Amino acid sequence: MDNLYAGAVDRTLTDEQLAAKAREGDAAAMEELYLRYRQPVFRIVYRSTRNTDEAEDIVQDVFLKAFERLHTFREQSRFSTWLMRIALNLCTDRARMRQRRQELLEREAEHKLAWSHPDSPDPLETVQENAFNEAFYTALRQLPDHHRQLIVLRDLEEMDYEEIARILGTSVGAVKLRVMRARRAFKVKLEPLLRAIGALE
Amino acid sequence: MRHPCRELERHIESGAEHLPDALRAHLTACARCQRAWRLHAAYRRALQAARREPTPACELPWSRVQAQIAARAVSRRPARWLSPALAWGTAIVVALAIGAALFPTMTQPRGKTHARATHEHLMPAPADMAHAEALDADAPAQAIARAENAPRAPATTIVAQATPRMHESARLQSPEAKSPPPPMRARGSAAEANNIPESDPMMRARAVPHEDAAFVMGQAMAGGTPDFGYEQAFAIASLPLTPFGVGDQSTGVEYLPIRYGTSSYEGSHHEAVIGSF
Structure with a gap:
């Protein structure tokens, strides 16, 4: 950490090479890793939180935790996988805290409902899509953490089963089974919301 | 098709977008399967809408993360004055002071006085x-x-x-x-x-x-x-x-x-x- 204000780093280095340099306190390597994974981590976190400020806070915590615990990173797995695991764990922690602030999130959801795509050509279609979108995220918030993570990783981020298995530290078969269960639980939550917007007519 | 309901369920689990004609014909006859397929279709549509929603760009600058890393590094550095010997000494002095304060009240029975x-x-x-x-x-x-x-x-x-x-x-x-x-x-x-x-x-x-x-x-x-x-x-x-x-x-x-x-x-x-x- 003493070399926190070092110069530029070779951008052709792999994640694992950068991680090795960052472990020795190379700030440039840390910055490069941060710039590479800031947005992917943010996207996953944002899918879970739907709140930009909160997602940025979590992203900061993810990288702080990652750089502090780089000595525990074993190069048997990919850096991105390891980073995503940290992100998911922090999302879970935050989700528990967020349950206490449910009312605030409800207001945020109402605000998003009124939001529309400025580039959309068809306002009616935009309204419908927003209604679907809102129903989707409302149901997603109602899911337990372990189900929500799988819906985000598999259905929203479209990660393959192998990658998810590596992130969660389990087998591909187990991931498939858990994804199936997560979808079933998700549909149970989603059905009344879709019915309310007339999507099941 | 022997078990069309089970077949339809398998299609839904695999995330199919379209159904074979045989299963489509079954939907008109089976209300339960029809409902399940509609829900699946709506789920897919909601999923597409959620995927299409643009994720905002993360505007968290590296400088902020860097400052946090530096701050944590400083706070984790152990204080030099707090050597183990000094810590033990302080603990003993505090324990003796507490004991001296409590001694007079402990030697005299409270009830009798x-x-x-x-x-x-x-x-x-x-x-x-x-x-x-x-x-x-x-x-x-x-x-x-x-x-x-x-x-x-x-x-x-x-x-x-x-x-x-x-x-x-x-x-x-x-x-x-x-x-x-x-x-x-x-x-x-x-x-x-x-x-x-x-x-x-x-x-x-x-x-x-x-x-x-x-x-x-x-x-x-x-x-x-x-x-x-x-x-x-x-x-x-x-x-x-x-x-x-x-x-x-x-x-x-x-x-x-x-x-x-x-x-x-x-x-x-x-x-x-x-x-x-």
Whole structure:
């Protein structure tokens, strides 16, 4: 950490090479890793939180935790996988805290409902899509953490089963089974919301 | 197709977008499968909408994360002055200070000191005791004999001294003279001897001999404010004393405990002040 204000780093280095340099306190390597994974981590976190400020806070915590615990990173797995695991764990922690602030999130959801795509050509279609979108995220918030993570990783981020298995530290078969269960639980939550917007007519 | 419902379920689990014609025909006949397929289609549509929603760009700058990393690195650096020896030394000094502060209170039993202080506080002055004994000497011999034969509560502190608080307690606790007790006959004859009418109980009470002073005082206090000083002893506690008070059936006088001062945990009977009113 003493070399926190070092110069530029070779951008052709792999994640694992950068991680090795960052472990020795190379700030440039840390910055490069941060710039590479800031947005992917943010996207996953944002899918879970739907709140930009909160997602940025979590992203900061993810990288702080990652750089502090780089000595525990074993190069048997990919850096991105390891980073995503940290992100998911922090999302879970935050989700528990967020349950206490449910009312605030409800207001945020109402605000998003009124939001529309400025580039959309068809306002009616935009309204419908927003209604679907809102129903989707409302149901997603109602899911337990372990189900929500799988819906985000598999259905929203479209990660393959192998990658998810590596992130969660389990087998591909187990991931498939858990994804199936997560979808079933998700549909149970989603059905009344879709019915309310007339999507099941 | 043997089990179209199960087949449709498998298609839904695999995330299929379209169904084969055979299954599509089955949907028109099976309401449950139709509902499941509609839900699946709506789920897919909601999923597409969620995927299409643009994720905002993360605008968290590296400088902020870097500053946090630096701050944490500083806070994690161990303080140099806090060497293990110094830490142990500080802990020992603090422990000794706490022990020294607690030592005096630990060496002296709390209950005994408290009880002694209460006892000293309640004990009357020798002059007052002598006055009380003088009053006692004037009491009828029968009453004394009755009192001596009755069982006494062990280790009971008897305080026969009128204090402001006792006066007030007496006013509240002395029994009302609804029917005159037997000793009142003597008082009645004394009143008759002095030609005091029965309609004036206060005058009649003042006329009684001195041996009934305690009862008279109780009567007078029940009826109005007596005219004597606070230091004057007015009660003789020579009858059986218990923490709960006793009743003298022959005289109709009830002896009630008056708790005075702070009760100690050793028992309220040590502090019971009994007065005959």
